[in-house]
Amino acid sequence: MVKIRLTLATSLALYSFMFVSSVACLVFQPDLGIIAPVWEAALLIATLATVISFWTAGNIPRNKARLLAVGLLFSIAVLLLVFTGTLYPEFVIKRPLGMGVSLGYSFILSGLIFVASILGIKDAINILYGYSAKGREVLVFLAIRLSAVLALLILGGILFTIVYKGIWVISWEFLTEPHRRLGQSGGISTAIVGSLWMVLGAMVVSAPLGIGAAIYLHEYSRNIKLNRIITIAVSVLNGVPSVVFGLFALAFLVTIFGVSLLTGSIILGLINIPTIILTSQEALKSVPNSLREGSMALGATKWQTIKKVVIPSAMPGILTGIIMGVAKASGETAPIMWTAVTFTATPVQMIYGFIPNVFQPVNNLDYHLLNLIYFLGAWDVEANAWGTALVLIALVLGTNMLAIIVRNHYRKKISW
């Protein structure tokens, strides 16, 4: 551990405080009345402390001063701007360079303090480690950790916001009743049921095709060229934007089946094929060859080996792929918005009570949410939109979590 001097510790602490508070002010945009003088004092003291510790630290070559100069000049410039009154509370940069934006006092000051604090932390840590390679390592790792924290804060914030806003809307009525008055009241039952049928249909289409393709590619195919072509086709198919799938369905499937549950299921199934092929292939790869050889040596045919030995061993991986496919299919909007759904409040029609009529359009959670977003300004639907979003991500993340649990469970259990 490096011994740290009091002056340096002061400047590091002040810079850290400025960093955290300026980020908070940039995000929450509060009134800067109280914090601005604190920032000014902190910046002044921290800058002085940095300079003092640079001169008193014995182990730093003097030619490193030019590295210090950047941060120092920036801090001085900020201090000058504030103390000369150039940057006052009503200050605003109106439409700079003709851009459609105005930068106000609070935004500029928070931004400047933010930059100054980053430069300051950099200088302070460099002085602490005497501008050595170790100092650079500490700095970079600090930056990496910070951006990891930032990413988690963003992503965690997203989940928290949805759960926090949506949880109050969820009730038994919300889940089991159709919507009324364009989604302003009532629930989302038709959307939930429609989503479930569509995803089920998508899995019926994609699971056999995807798993079959993976088995062929990994167990049968000896033609390397064909393998390569199929692999490229799969990766291209994996990258095709969902809206293009929507266009394809509109030009092809809708002309045959009409705007219907069937069209939606087929197109979502096609979107899912690459996911299932790729995960199933990984699963088959992890089955050791000795198992296959053992089975073959006992006189089993190739298909018997695959059916009785390979597929059961690869089942957890294949299952993971299928569950991930469910999650993916339930989150797609663009491919089905003109080809399979309507904003309907009538439940899915059943034939004999248990087979859905696949030739009629249904409602769907994603599409329901899209419509509520479109109505946001005009009608009071925000609460129901949060509720729908919560149900949707609960469905998607729940299935994803299931996939992760299944995978981790078997990864621990199976060791060849």
Added chain:
Amino acid sequence: MPWCMDLPGMRLLHEIEERSIEAVLFFSAIASIFVMLLIFYFLIHESFRAFAEVGFIPLLFGEKWHSAGDIYGMMPLIVDSLIITILALFINILIGFPLAIYLAELAGPRSKAILKPAIELLAGVPSIVYGFLGVIILVSYLQDSLDMLTGRSILAGAILLGIMFIPYLTTICEDALRAVPSEFKEGSLALGANRWQTIRHVTIPAASSGITAAVLLNIGGIIGETMAVLLVVGNVARVPSPIFDIFDQGATFTSVIAGEMGEVARGSLHYHVLFAVGFVLLIVVSILSIIADLARARIRKKFGGY
């Protein structure tokens, strides 16, 4: 009873079963090629009329997109998509790449056990939910704090997409960093380099083709992402003036298709033009996917296994 296995009829039956199953599996394997060809066929077929009527060059590089007047030129879409993609990629790499380094090199087993599944989970959040949050939170934040005319802007789209694709970039980059054999790193550390110097000069260069593949796949994803962009970008197809005005409203390939396809008459010129936009998008994304695939094949050759 070993003799019954040798019955010629039994063997024939097995033979037939084996062959027919192989045939079925073969067809499901070439199904993806078939689907790919079908998609290309239908997009070319439906966009043909647009290219024929408007003209190839005017449609691709025309500077005005004005659907009410039946004037179609994709230049605004190209410019806006390009700006959004570059900005989003910048945000995406700035946050996602350090996160990948953290996961692959720095994180302890316990924080990794929490972080990795969390990131995988977040990759599954549907884009419509991101769009909803973008409308409610991001757009109103920009509108208030930057005093913009409307928060729906190119910038909003770029920020939203940048955040949305962090999990994808992180997952693939982390795999690439992890695929670098530990002998490389140990050699570097043994020579006296510290951990950062090792990451900077050994691990990242060795993983560069994987990182390239990740970035290319992410570009493809960002260009192709629809719902989130549709809701926050404003959907006004014009080249921003001045060109760096990211606070202006814009429209991308995907947002134009998703925003306008619902209202066009089937078979009209507008309908075919939207297919042409989709076709251009498909070509761009397919090229990116193929290059990314080649880059990944190169890693497999270099280190064996991925």
